[in-house]
Amino acid sequence: MRSMIDQLRVIIASGPVGPEEITRIQDIVGKSLPKMRAVGLHEKHEGPGRYMLYKDQELGFVIMMMVWTQGQKTPIHDHGTWGVEGVLKNTIAVTTFTRCEQDPEEISQMILPEDSVTFVLPPDFDRHVVEQYAGDDAISIHVYGKELLSARCFVPGEGFQDLQLSAKLLSIEV
Ligand SMILES: [Fe+2]
Numbered sequence: 001m002r003s004m005i006d007q008l009r010v011i012i013a014s015g016p017v018g019p020e021e022i023t024r025i026q027d028i029v030g031k032s033l034p035k036m037r038a039v040g041l042h043e044k045h046e047g048p049g050r051y052m053l054y055k056d057q058e059l060g061f062v063i064m065m066m067v068w069t070q071g072q073k074t075p076i077h078d079h080g081t082w083g084v085e086g087v088l089k090n091t092i093a094v095t096t097f098t099r100c101e102q103d104p105e106e107i108s109q110m111i112l113p114e115d116s117v118t119f120v121l122p123p124d125f126d127r128h129v130v131e132q133y134a135g136d137d138a139i140s141i142h143v144y145g146k147e148l149l150s151a152r153c154f155v156p157g158e159g160f161q162d163l164q165l166s167a168k169l170l171s172i173e174v
Contacts, residue, residue, distance in 0.1 A: 073131035081145035
């Protein structure tokens with residue numbers, strides 16, 4: 001994980017994260033996933049939930065691990081910052097939606113097996129649903145441009161509303 005953090009820091013310190021940087025970050029996260037499994041990261045949790053693995057005090061980005069139980073699914077939401085998501089264990093699906101504030105429509109769905117990665121990038125690729133997809137509990141690794149204390153979540157008939165997020169701290173050796 002230290003090597004992944006060092007590589008991320010070089011890219012993120014070089015300036016704003018756009019499509020080119022997102023591609024490089026996806027590559028780094030994708031190559032790190034098997035190494036994380038090799039050191040047993042996927043077993044270092046206390047059940048379904050959000051876990052903070054690392055927060056960069058200087059550059060502000062965070063690395064999270066999320067454990068998804070069977071059938072678990074987020075509402076349509078966005079984060080207002082860039083993000084890269086990789087699958088550490090089993091399978092998740094990510095569905096992207098249009099930017100409409102009142103009635104966002106599905107654009108596409110990606111089924112992501114172990115070791116695959118995807119991204120979110122405002123303003124056009126920011127709105128999505130993440131869900132555990134088939135099989136057993138899934139685990140994903142997320143790198144975000146900033147710590148997410150809330151997300152804008154879509155409530156049908158009411159539009160988007162801020163929802164507070166919490167995360168457990170997971171002490172791991174980085
Ligand atoms: Fe998300």
